[in-house]
Amino acid sequence: MNSRTPSTAARFVTGSTMRHVIVMAGTGAIGLMAVFAVDLANLFYVSMLGDTSVAAAIGFAGTINFFHVAVSIGMSIGVSATVARLVGAGQRATARQVATASLIFMVLVTAVLTAATLAFLEPILDALGAAGETRVLTRLFLRITAPTLPLLAIGMCTAALMRSIGDARRAMTVTLTAAIVTAILDPLLIFGLHLGLTGAAISNVIARIALAFVGLYGVSRVNHLLGRLQVRRTWDDVRPVLKVALPAVLTNLATPVASAYVTHAMARFGSAAIAGQATIDRITPVAFALIYALTGAVGPIVAQNLGAGRADRIRETILNSLGFVLATVALAWLVLAFAQHGLIRAFSAHGVTAEIISTFCSWLVASYAFVGCLFVANATFNNLDRPLLSTLFNWGRTTLGTVPFVAVGIRHGPIGVLVGQAVGSAIFGLIAMIVAWIVVKRLPMGDCARLAQRHVEEPSSAVVSVPGAAAGNTVAPEMQ
Template identity: 25%
Template sequence: MPKVLTAGRPWRVILAFAVPLLVGNVVQQLYQVVDAVVVGRVLGVDALAAVGATGSLLFLLLGFAWGLTSGFAIPTAQAFGAGDVAAVRRSVATGTVLAGAMSVILTVGAPLLAGPALRLMRTPAELVPQATTFAVVSFLGASTMMFFNYLAAILRAIGDSRTPLVFLVLSCGLNMVLVIALVAGLGRGVGGAALATVISQAVSVALCLTYVRRRVPVLRVRREDWRVTRSDLARHLQLGLPMGFQASIIAIGTLAVQVRLNNLGAESVAAYTTAARVDGLAVALLASLGIAVSTFAAQNYGAGRPDRIRLGVVQSVWMSIAGGLLLGAVLIAAGSSIVAQFFGSDEARVVAMAAYLLHVNGALYIALGVLFVLRGALQGLGYTFVPTFTGVIELTMRVGAAVVLGAAFGFTGVVWGNPLAWLGALVVLIPAYVRASRRLDVRVHARPGVTPEPVVLEGPIDGSVVIDAVVPLADPVDALA
């Protein structure tokens, strides 16, 4: 159910909101791990490498869509924090229109680009047929991914992180069953693995829509709400496009890494793919805290509570450091044993390569955790330039590692791309957040029309009266300097 994040101890509110996100990310990563295990053991190392070869390409386009829909939900969270239900509904309608348009573009255009893009990336010839099949099926089902991400984002925007978790768990469970049935049972190959994901996401979209219609009146769009204006579209695109481009910029870096791995051969591709599955599970845990901070900051910005924002971010940084230390210790101690489960007993070299990546990344998870918190806070406050610029920094670091270190040290050099990208982004994020934090009081209290008086929501949300909310703020400025 909807929940305001503008009252209560910040660290408790953020942690309670983050836990369902954390569990959901774990479940999502687990079903990707199941996909990799089934494909690797049933179809072999080449099939697993083929799926891995599509990862950066899928991330480039689908990651853009994910960032876009996350940005569309920020005005929703700010309006909810301000107690303006009409603005919440208009935001939902605007985001739905834009998400629908992007779904059409992806579904029509992306499958046509899959084959040529994979060859342009110098994918090993023996991997291209299966990689193309996996990418095409995934892109044809892009609309299911787009709308599930958007529905989950707007539910989180009103403080409900549990309901998306329920639907995600059901979707992931269905995906596990389907991938085993289609790949191991019916012999549908890598295309079956991609189809299993598309079907399971379509089911989750249907469940989310049904839930919103029946149980969440604040998100139930009325006829008049569909009359979106140019200013509505501009505001959502102003926040959504930079977040989408940020994901795409990072994805371009992974494309450069993928090209280098393709040149190093199938063993390197398989090792990196396997380690990335395990690493993704740990990264998802840290990312959950960043998403929670983003929603917390957005709602409290709408409610005019700079004090809570600052305290919540500081407490979240400490939580991210603790989480990074714990996750890093686990992967350093057990990385080899974990990745060994993906292969047969004769793939010791691939296992060793994958374990090395986990050890390097695990040692620097502290930096990644702080990065997620600070970037999430800036995005929740409506800043777009600095988070996008940090994506450019990550791109530069990853490409540099792939081109320079990869040429000099092979797989070992490529592995260092991610840690260097995290550290480079932090160099910019830390001072940027410090400046934004100092300006919060001015932005919140010195703007025309902003008062500290609470308002009552126009309609019921969950049967309770929401206080601690203020009149919606004007759009935040984008420059931090």
């Protein structure tokens, strides 16, 4: 390996766990902030057109795209957790083989899902309650941007792979590139060439192309984490990933399902309410990028220490993560409370739209402390062989934690819808964190080591039976 190539040694089994959490979450947050800033920039520029139907179209399109992002995140969690465990156990050649097969499999899955979305777009828009000019604009935006969703999946998977080996800086660069491209192209296409919403869609497409290219370059040419695909062993390589990825996908799908239900509830109050929801849906991921990054940040730290049999460091990581959540939410709440009037002016909001933004920034933002607890709990469950618990709590929040609370809140208008959603999220986030701590507390050192060994035995045996498998270290890497 080139001396300039970052080492794939287990980086998280020594040193301060708080420092690892801060570095991984910080760099991951910058990358995530870049991804969500793309959507925020699109909404900001189209809001300047002064038409709430255009802003509402971005909201409906975002809800549909959210499903695809959830699938990609879930699969990336599986890839990251599996590769990190293998690296922690010192099985680098196997990690490279698993990463290659998983990335290709992920692209194929997202391509099929994209085709299905476009084929059933009209029924989907019916279910969301999109109508009139907003529906026409939503359809236009998605027909331009949806075909590039597999490129978004590549960017997310490659960034996750780099985080799994501790190369957080290059993982951040992947998504940062997309934000820079969008920041440059959005005003040029929307206003300079007078393309409006079509310009925002084209900018989105180009940003995803850049995202995929930078991610593949970082994985293949810099980290040498991908190798030549061994077709006969593809299923054996992907199978251990799916054991984590499938429950993680189910878990992550819960959030867009809840979002779709809330969007449907908001739709009865008109395009202004949808525009308000779309605005806070794009402000929060940027404001809480550190919280959103925790699942990807905590996961590799827990997984590597699991592979090394360090139960004590796993407990320490979870405690530090909770402290990190509380500090982050307190700071974000303070900033948003003081910045709310500026945000309302920036997005040309008025009436119901402005009321929604103000209420969220003043009070509802505090509920993200419990959302952060849920994210930490998910990372714990996914990496300690309890992925079904993540699925249980996320879907519990989507059903019991959303439907009845929103149904009550809807009687009090769009603000009631948001309050109901926040209350349900708080209840399930708190319960999930309590259960996660119980799981970690009952993890003796010996059990930790046996659990780690069980995870690495299957992918290890998959490579042992392949002739010439030991040459995996010298196979020319491909993309990431």
